[in-house]
Amino acid sequence: ETGVTQTPRHLVMGMTNKKSLKCEQHLGHNAMYWYKQSAKKPLELMFVYSLEERVENNSVPSRFSPECPNSSHLFLHLHTLQPEDSALYLCASSQALQGMGNTIYFGEGSWLTVV
Amino acid sequence: AQKITQTQPGMFVQEKEAVTLDCTYDTSDPSYGLFWYKQPSSGEMIFLIYQGSYDQQNATEGRYSLNFQKARKSANLVISASQLGDSAMYFCAMREGQGGSYIPTFGRGTSLIVHP
Numbered sequence: 001e002t003g004v005t006q007t008p009r010h011l012v013m014g015m016t017n018k019k020s021l022k023c024e025q026h027l028g029h030n031a032m033y034w035y036k037q038s039a040k041k042p043l044e045l046m047f048v049y050s051l052e053e054r055v056e057n058n059s060v061p062s063r064f065s066p067e068c069p070n071s072s073h074l075f076l077h078l079h080t081l082q083p084e085d086s087a088l089y090l091c092a093s094s095q096a097l098q099g100m101g102n103t104i105y106f107g108e109g110s111w112l113t114v115v
Numbered sequence: 116a117q118k119i120t121q122t123q124p125g126m127f128v129q130e131k132e133a134v135t136l137d138c139t140y141d142t143s144d145p146s147y148g149l150f151w152y153k154q155p156s157s158g159e160m161i162f163l164i165y166q167g168s169y170d171q172q173n174a175t176e177g178r179y180s181l182n183f184q185k186a187r188k189s190a191n192l193v194i195s196a197s198q199l200g201d202s203a204m205y206f207c208a209m210r211e212g213q214g215g216s217y218i219p220t221f222g223r224g225t226s227l228i229v230h231p
Contacts, residue, residue, distance in 0.1 A: 045218060050219070100148035106159060106161075
């Protein structure tokens with residue numbers, strides 16, 4: 001059983017749809033992350049939140065909109081996506097934002113297909 | 116500049132044998148942490164093992180051990196007695212502690228296939 005849960009696990013959406021990915025962490029952590037993993041590409045950091053404040057927006061297109069209502073929940077709102085946005089989206093959390101020993105724990109991922 | 120390098124895109128090992136997955140890193144920060152993750156085909160990234168830059172001994176967690184060679188800036192993962200369930204992608208990652216970016220850096224991964 002993972003301490004970071006993501007829903008839905010699989011999502012198929014049209015380019016004009018609006019959908020959201022949800023992440024919840026049960027570890028009492030203060031930092032949360034969204035990563036994108038495309039086939040044959042390195043893991044890409046999208047957003048970082050620390051104590052509900054966004055501290056990193058890694059040049060992500062505006063069709064991806066994160067929301068962090070509290071330190072346990074993180075959302076990724078999706079609208080007007082492109083087929084190249086199809087990927088595995090991984091949510092993660094860590095005790096704190098900084099510190100060499102802060103392990104990042106990942107969720108099971110949400111497989112997104114844009115048609 | 117790439118901070119984490121995993122030079123083996125794919126590795127094969129016979130069940131019950133040991134296998135070493137390579138990872139080299141680049142940092143000028145004296146404080147850093149090194150992590151290994153396993154990602155099965157289901158997608159979840161599973162934390163395996165951690166090594167701090169000041170740790171005197173190599174980290175071990177069950178069948179996993181980290182061969183930490185600081186002078187060579189390498190942090191190879193050793194899996195002993197491989198099992199079929201070890202087949203997965205393996206990622207090396209680094210987190211700098213002082214002055215460096217707090218954003219962890221991941222390598223491109225190594226695909227491990229365990230043969231029966």
